Amino acid sequence: MADELNVIGFDAIPTPPEGFRSGFVGIVGRPNVGKSTLMNALIGQKIAITSPVAQTTRNRLRGILSTPQAQIIFVDTPGIHKPQHELGKILVQNARVAIASVDLTLLVVDGSVTAGRGDEFIVELLRHNRANVVLGINKTDQQSEQAEALNQSYEVLAAEQGWPLFKFSALTGEGLEPLLQGLIERLEPGPYYYPPDLVTDQPERFIMGELIREQILLHTRQEVPHSVAISIDRVEEDKTITRILSTVHVERDSQKGILIGKQGSMMKTIGAAAREQIQKLIMGKVYLEVFVKVVPKWRQSRNQLNDFGYRIEE
Template sequence: MTSLPADLITVPQAPPGFKSGFVAIVGRPNVGKSTLMNTLVGQKIAITSPVAQTTRNRLRGILTTDQQQIIFVDTPGIHKPHHELGRVLVQNARAAIDAVDLILFVVDGSVELGGGDRFIVELLKKSKTPVLLGLNKADQQPEEAEAMDRTYADVADAEGWAWGKFSALTGEGLTELQGELGDRLEPGPYYYPPDLVTDQPERFIMGELIREQLLLLTRQEVPHSVAITIDRVEESPEITRVHAAINVERGSQKGIVIGKNGAMLKAIGTAAREQIQKLIAGPVYLDLFVRVQPKWRQSRLRLAELGYRVEQD
């Protein structure tokens, strides 16, 4: 995986006719935004989970071809927040809407348009940024899906938005989607080197890969009251040692994460280590520690300490 290094990077001169721009991927939680970005850039940089509201930080994925560079901004799912963390996430998603060149509004095309989608439609109507409506999960649609599609097409037609269908999981329709996005970009420079796929440092991605496995293995028992901090990374020619903390809100959650005789923590560590080894293309030793941080989601200060800040554009 290629991520942004700490030192200065030389960005090449773009050829004549080159197009570039920033595309925000917005939508309700769990409609497949992160899976879509991973598939488009060709590498796993955003975590995915059956648990809604997986994405927390705005994460950029970079797709570069000979003719264009599209910087995808994967935003947290827009929803009604119930705690300070939720308010920060939704505020960051809304901030992205006015800070990009194009909005890709992703919906779950396997079900009809719902109230959550209509809420986002009203939000996007207030923005001057162009919108492309994308119906994801085309592979999960019933055979007779015309009436279902119509619920989205009516909204798109009313707002003057183009719309299309695709599957982030199978890749169906993504070539056409990429073409539609590229057609709407203006001529521009390389914003990032052509071989870069994300602007996030590897330590951030490591923490996200650990959180992904925790969500997958604990499911609804420890839904969103968990944050990962990478305390230390020690690199040697033989192995990379990663020391990380799993921060939870209550002692009962700590017990769930550790599991009987440490079985759950071991399973999370084993699965996360395999993912991190793919990330850095080398052997990894992962040391996980569970720490209780009471009510961390309710405190702006604690949220900032754990890496969740209101983003400024």
């Protein structure tokens, strides 16, 4: 199953041609600027969940793009924001670690609004880290008649730091090719780090859990979205179907009630939508069973965070 997906399963890594470039590119920015949508668009396949809810990305997810010219390992990071709980602190710290560990940083900003304090904070963070930075203005498809004024606020930031600037829409694809070429040109000559047909280094179970969480983000807009953690408890495969047992962990009984819904209607909707996405992932039939469990204040507990896979990366 995994080999068909090109998600895991390391085959022989080829010798790169002359002039081949490679490296790690960190995608950073404020929450909800379109970082995950951008990575999916560049990879050409959905590996990161997207949502209109801010702070969707939690884990440092790697997406791998191999072209005849280069191999880019994109590192999608949590949105940099002021943390409100222990989970938030871990996410922001992991984003900072990513900035320090990549070859090139792509700072993504929301081109539908002017530059704000959040953007300026990240610019200052990157400047102090002496990062090699490219500034990308996303959401150009959402710019109004004031596009020139919106872009200018970011152009000033880029000019002050001497950073190259690209304008694009991750949603429509406009401007992505120049961006990609600009990133490749700024990478050093290097080897294949992964087999060319691989699109992510994350295991299938992780992506299954993320696809379930995505549907919760899309269908519940109250207190639930940021209070859930997903565990994939069991995966059983046979020739005709893959059976998946998962648990959604929430912090309060009220959140459990919202997730389950009247006579289980909400969980049926979430489960059906998640099953459809997972079937696309594994290219096969799926039976998905989802339970909901209350774990009070799990976002404040380092032990619980570790159990759910959230820890400070090095």
